[in-house]
Amino acid sequence: MNQDDDHKHRNEVTLRDVSAAVGLGMSTISRVLRNHGSFSKATRDRVMKAVDELGYVPNRIAGALASSGSNLVGIVIPSLHNIVFPDLLSGAAVALNPIGFQTVIAVTDYDIEQEQKVIQSMLAWRPAAFLVTGLEHTGRTRSMLKNSGVRVAELLDTDGEGIDLVVGFSQREAGAVSARHLLERGYRRIGYIGPQFSFDPRARKRFEGFSQVLAEAGIEPAETELIGRTSSTEAGRAALERMLARNSNLDAVYFSNDDFAVGGLFHCFAKGIAVPSRLAIMGYNGLDIGRFAPQPLTTLLTPRTEIGEIGARMVMEGGDPQVVDLPFEILEGATT
Amino acid sequence: MNQDDDHKHRNEVTLRDVSAAVGLGMSTISRVLRNHGSFSKATRDRVMKAVDELGYVPNRIAGALASSGSNLVGIVIPSLHNIVFPDLLSGAAVALNPIGFQTVIAVTDYDIEQEQKVIQSMLAWRPAAFLVTGLEHTGRTRSMLKNSGVRVAELLDTDGEGIDLVVGFSQREAGAVSARHLLERGYRRIGYIGPQFSFDPRARKRFEGFSQVLAEAGIEPAETELIGRTSSTEAGRAALERMLARNSNLDAVYFSNDDFAVGGLFHCFAKGIAVPSRLAIMGYNGLDIGRFAPQPLTTLLTPRTEIGEIGARMVMEGGDPQVVDLPFEILEGATT
DNA sequence: CACATAATTGGCAGCGCTGCCAATTATTGC
DNA sequence: GCAATAATTGGCAGCGCTGCCAATTATGTG
Numbered sequence: 011m012n013q014d015d016d017h018k019h020r021n022e023v024t025l026r027d028v029s030a031a032v033g034l035g036m037s038t039i040s041r042v043l044r045n046h047g048s049f050s051k052a053t054r055d056r057v058m059k060a061v062d063e064l065g066y067v068p069n070r071i072a073g074a075l076a077s078s079g080s081n082l083v084g085i086v087i088p089s090l091h092n093i094v095f096p097d098l099l100s101g102a103a104v105a106l107n108p109i110g111f112q113t114v115i116a117v118t119d120y121d122i123e124q125e126q127k128v129i130q131s132m133l134a135w136r137p138a139a140f141l142v143t144g145l146e147h148t149g150r151t152r153s154m155l156k157n158s159g160v161r162v163a164e165l166l167d168t169d170g171e172g173i174d175l176v177v178g179f180s181q182r183e184a185g186a187v188s189a190r191h192l193l194e195r196g197y198r199r200i201g202y203i204g205p206q207f208s209f210d211p212r213a214r215k216r217f218e219g220f221s222q223v224l225a226e227a228g229i230e231p232a233e234t235e236l237i238g239r240t241s242s243t244e245a246g247r248a249a250l251e252r253m254l255a256r257n258s259n260l261d262a263v264y265f266s267n268d269d270f271a272v273g274g275l276f277h278c279f280a281k282g283i284a285v286p287s288r289l290a291i292m293g294y295n296g297l298d299i300g301r302f303a304p305q306p307l308t309t310l311l312t313p314r315t316e317i318g319e320i321g322a323r324m325v326m327e328g329g330d331p332q333v334v335d336l337p338f339e340i341l342e343g344a345t346t
Numbered sequence: 347m348n349q350d351d352d353h354k355h356r357n358e359v360t361l362r363d364v365s366a367a368v369g370l371g372m373s374t375i376s377r378v379l380r381n382h383g384s385f386s387k388a389t390r391d392r393v394m395k396a397v398d399e400l401g402y403v404p405n406r407i408a409g410a411l412a413s414s415g416s417n418l419v420g421i422v423i424p425s426l427h428n429i430v431f432p433d434l435l436s437g438a439a440v441a442l443n444p445i446g447f448q449t450v451i452a453v454t455d456y457d458i459e460q461e462q463k464v465i466q467s468m469l470a471w472r473p474a475a476f477l478v479t480g481l482e483h484t485g486r487t488r489s490m491l492k493n494s495g496v497r498v499a500e501l502l503d504t505d506g507e508g509i510d511l512v513v514g515f516s517q518r519e520a521g522a523v524s525a526r527h528l529l530e531r532g533y534r535r536i537g538y539i540g541p542q543f544s545f546d547p548r549a550r551k552r553f554e555g556f557s558q559v560l561a562e563a564g565i566e567p568a569e570t571e572l573i574g575r576t577s578s579t580e581a582g583r584a585a586l587e588r589m590l591a592r593n594s595n596l597d598a599v600y601f602s603n604d605d606f607a608v609g610g611l612f613h614c615f616a617k618g619i620a621v622p623s624r625l626a627i628m629g630y631n632g633l634d635i636g637r638f639a640p641q642p643l644t645t646l647l648t649p650r651t652e653i654g655e656i657g658a659r660m661v662m663e664g665g666d667p668q669v670v671d672l673p674f675e676i677l678e679g680a681t682t
Numbered sequence: 683c684a685c686a687t688a689a690t691t692g693g694c695a696g697c698g699c700t701g702c703c704a705a706t707t708a709t710t711g712c
Numbered sequence: 713g714c715a716a717t718a719a720t721t722g723g724c725a726g727c728g729c730t731g732c733c734a735a736t737t738a739t740g741t742g
Contacts, residue, residue, distance in 0.1 A: 024728060035692040040730065048689060065493055070470040071416065072728030074407045075697050082450070082471075090436050096426035103453055112467060114418070115451045117439055131448060134406040135418075157401055159358075243638040272635065279615070279640035299608065299635055302579040304615035360698060371722040376700065384719060408698030411727050 023066045031060045043068060074136065081111045083322070084132040086142045088120040088210075091240070092267070093297060094314050095143070098165060101318025102141055109326065111138060120209035120239060126151045133158055139325045141318070145170035146211045163325040165317050168335050169215050176333040177321040181212045184310055184338055185219030188264055188292055191308070193227050195346055197262035197290055200224065201233035203249045203274065204266025209239055213266045216294065220264060233257050237270065246273025254283075262290035262346070268297040268309055275303060275345065291345040306343035313338060359402045367396045379404060410472070417447050419658070420468040420496075422478045424456040424546075427576070428603070429633060430650050431479070434501060437654025438477055445662065447474060456545035456575060462487045469494055475661045477654070481506035482547045499661040501653050504671050505551050512669040513657040517548045520646055520674055521555030524600055524628055527644070529563050531682055533598035533626055536560065537569035539585045539610065540602025545575055549602045552630065556600060569593050573606070582609025590619075598626035598682070604633040604645055611639060611681065627681040642679035649674060 029036045034053065041047040042057040049057075060066075074080040083106055087095040099115065106113060114137065116128035126148045129140070133154060140155065140162045147155075155162050155173055163175040169182050192200060207214035224230055233256060235249040246265060250273070253263070265271035271293030278285045285291055285305060293300050296311030313336045320334060365372045370389065377383040378393040396402075410416040419442055423431040435451065442449060450473065452464035462484045465476070469490060476491065476498045483491075491498050491509055499511040505518050528536060543550035560566055569592060571585040582601060586609070589599070601607035607629030614621045621627055621641060629636050632647030649672045656670060 022728095026728080036728090037693080037730080037732095038691055041691090044730090048691090050690065053690080065490075067466070067469050067490075067494070069411075069472065069728055071407055071410045071472055072697090073470075073730070075405075075411050075699085076728075076730040078697065078730095080407065090432035091429075093427075093429075096432055099451075100426050100453070110467075112464075112471075113451055115435075115449055117436070128448075130403070131446070133403050134409075135448075136405065136407055154401075154403070158403070242634045244634060247638055269635075273638060276638060276640045298578045298580060299605075302583055302609060302612060304612045358698095362698080372698090373700080373702095373723080374721055377721090380700090384721090386720065389720080405698055408727090409700070411729085412698075412700040414700095414727065 022069075023064045024069070025066075028057065028060050028064060028066050031064060032056050078136070080136050080138055082114050082135055082137045083111050083326075084129070084135075084137040084140045085113050085115045086118060086125055086128060086132075086140070087115070088118050088125075088143055090117055091242075092269070094166075094295060094312070097314040098141075098143075098318040101315035101320075102322040103318075104315075105319045105322035105326070111326070122146060122148050122151065126154075130154060133160070136160070139163070139322075141165060141321055141325065144211060145172060145176070147173075161325050161328070163321040165321045166314070167212050167215065168333055172331065172333060174331045175321070175325050175329075176331075177317050177324065177336065178334075179312070179317075179336050179338050180219075181215035182219030182222075184294070184312070185216035185221075186223045187219075187338075187340060188216075188294065188310055189220040189223035191340055192262050192264065192290065192292060192346065193223070195290070197346075198229055199232045199259055199261045200229070201235070201253050201257070201260045201263040202231045202266070203235045203246060203253065203263060203270055204237065206236045206238060210266075216266060232260055242269055243273035243276065246270030247277045248273075250274040250277045254289075260289060262286075262292065265291065265293050268293040268295045268300040268307060271307055271309065272297075272300050272303060275300075275305070275307060279304075285345050296339075296341050300343070301341065303343075305345055306341075308343040308346040309341050311339045311341050358405075359400045360405070361402075364393065364396050364400060364402050367400060368392050414472070416472050416474055418450050418471055418473045419447050419662075420465070420471075420473040420476045421449050421451045422454060422461055422464060422468075422476070423451070424454050424461075424479055426453055428605070430502075430631060430648070433650040434477075434479075434654040437651035437656075438658040439654075440651075441655045441658035441662070447662070458482060458484050458487065462490075466490060469496070472496075475499070475658075477501060477657055477661065480548060481508060481512070483509075497661050497664070499657040501657045502650070503548050503551065504669055508667065508669060510667045511657070511661050511665075512667075513653050513660065513672065514670075515648070515653075515672050515674050516555075517551035518555030518558075520630070520648070521552035521557075522559045523555075523674075523676060524552075524630065524646055525556040525559035527676055528598050528600065528626065528628060528682065529559070531626070533682075534565055535568045535595055535597045536565070537571070537589050537593070537596045537599040538567045538602070539571045539582060539589065539599060539606055540573065542572045542574060546602075552602060568596055578605055579609040579612065582606030583613045584609075586610040586613045590625075596625060598622075598628065601627065601629050604629040604631045604636040604643060607643055607645065608633075608636050608639060611636075611641070611643060615640075621681050632675075632677050636679070637677065639679075641681055642677075644679035644682040645677050647675045647677050 028039050118125040144167045162173050166178040168178045204213045233253050235253050237245045293307050293309035300307030364375050454461040480503045498509050502514040504514045540549045569589050571589050573581045629643050629645035632645050636643030
């Protein structure tokens with residue numbers, strides 16, 4: 011009556027079907043497919059042939075349950091609209107793909123409550139490791155992560171207490187280096203444009219490092235503009251316009267990222283403000299768009315792809331918790 | 347002797363532990379946690395309390411195996427370095443997160459063999475749906491996808507045969523519209539700069555649509571520069587420089603994306619080439635960076651975020667295979 | 683050629699959860 | 713107050729695979 015085979019759910023091909031087709035035990039098929047344990051060459055060929063003919067696709071859900079281990083790596087980033095994070099993902103992919111791991115990606119929109127939620131639901135898949143952004147998390151996120159027994163790498167920032175592995179650089183120091191760069195060139199009336207600190211702790215730390223160096227030289231940021239949660243050319247352009255309207259006496263502006271900075275640079279081009287003689291501009295991140303602008307942007311190149319790659323590699327390798335500090339570098343352009 | 351509890355693997359808290367702690371059957375706990383089936387308010391509270399105290403995290407691997415259904419959605423994109431794809435992901439996230447689905451993301455590097463590999467390994471996790479880019483796949487990818495019974499949405503391009511759901515717009519028509527825009531403004535000696543067609547079928551289709559409209563007007567692209575697999579300001583800048591060195595007689599250049607176009611625009615700024623009077627520039631995608639350039643770039647705004655969102659929503663809703671064509675729009679800047 | 687050793691292979695329990703259905707308890711109608 | 717109905721709850725099989733170990737077969741040794 012029933013034209014289906016005697017399978018339960020759908021007509022899915024299982025290990026058992028392959029086993030029956032080849033006439034070997036399920037364990038043998040499993041060993042061949044995972045290339046683990048011993049089996050003869052002939053067996054291997056027969057199994058592969060049957061797998062191909064039947065169109066068998068191993069069910070990793072069952073595999074993971076039986077072996078209590080998945081090949082999933084959870085990656086949590088605040089946004090996809092800042093190229094830094096896609097770069098981080100690319101770096102991680104370079105380390106993970108060759109060893110057969112897959113990435114489950116979640117975006118938090120710079121909200122640590124949201125981060126807690128997504129980490130909790132990722133944890134339900136028992137990932138092999140977590141790559142998260144920054145060191146700022148809710149207490150519950152920390153404890154979930156610690157209790158889970160899953161290895162964690164916190165990326166990008168080394169200024170603070172990590173949970174396990176930390177790979178990045180000092181955001182404070184990056185800000186400090188930028189301040190020194192401007193001071194060395196004689197700028198003294200310096201503005202700052204960046205995202206609202208409430209949602210980007212790394213930008214805040216850079217600003218703190220920046221301000222501290224200025225303070226040591228006896229000066230403080232002359233003007234500050236904080237931008238809502240976007241990182242766009244438009245926002246940078248508008249912010250610089252507002253800032254100059256308030257105070258046209260500035261000699262330099264430090265932007266918290268290159269998107270903003272390029273927007274600022276565009277504003278100067280459009281208004282005929284001479285850069286850097288009338289106003290110097292400095293960015294952060296070393297984006298392509300700034301480096302190849304008509305007037306190359308002075309910025310600070312961050313090793314974000316390497317951070318992703320090294321973070322992923324080290325977290326998979328195991329080893330003791332540690333902090334890995336990677337170098338960044340000032341790119342001298344023509345805007346300072 | 348053994349200070350561990352009598353658990354097998356690690357000290358993981360399971361449903362059984364919660365069940366024991368609350369003094370209710372496992373099925374009841376499971377029903378409460380999934381908010382499915384019936385249970386009393388009092389039971390609910392007791393269960394939640396115990397879950398909290400024990401730090402129980404449901405194991406979705408086991409859940410998915412038992413119920414044959416995961417909350418994972420596989421997303422396959424060619425690259426992360428072109429903002430189009432992060433935008434697609436953001437759109438998909440908007441549709442998927444609220445309904446509790448998680449995204450497993452793989453990058454193919456514009457290689458359909460690589461795409462086949464990643465889809466095969468994603469299939470092992472029995473995702474609830476697939477979102478893939480474009481209509482060009484290996485035959486094996488197609489058949490795997492069809493046989494899997496998993497719903498598939500192919501995004502961005504509607505010029506061709508889909509597997510199931512297709513959400514995007516006609517790449518050919520986008521190219522054609524751009525050509526008409528340039529012709530209407532009187533440009534006749536037109537160059538084209540874009541990625542090598544071998545790895546970007548959508549760029550090829552746009553170029554075909556573009557060339558066809560030119561052909562109907564009795565002209566053909568005066569110059570063509572194809573760039574390796576990168577989409578950067580630098581590459582666009584260098585390509586325009588090479589093209590103008592070969593042929594300084596052009597009156598317009600159509601760039602296959604805004605990153606290249608902005609590079610071209612930068613080249614013109616740097617060399618003092620008047621835009622558009624001496625050379626017109628047109629881009630594609632409607633990126634922020636072009637829209638807010640000192641001289642706003644004329645480009646074509648693509649609905650990529652909507653494509654991600656609508657594609658994800660529709661593929662999850664079920665329904666018959668269909669093609670959804672979304673509108674794009676010319677953004678008139680000051681470069682044509 | 684008998685025996686030790688190595689290489690293959692099979693059987694079975696169980697990973698942690700859900701679906702189904704039966705059992706139990708609470709509520710309602712007359 | 714008792715049967716009938718609805719609301720809760722529990723038991724158990726089994727999702728598809730892997731780990732362990734025993735069974736079988738092939739290979740080597742003196």
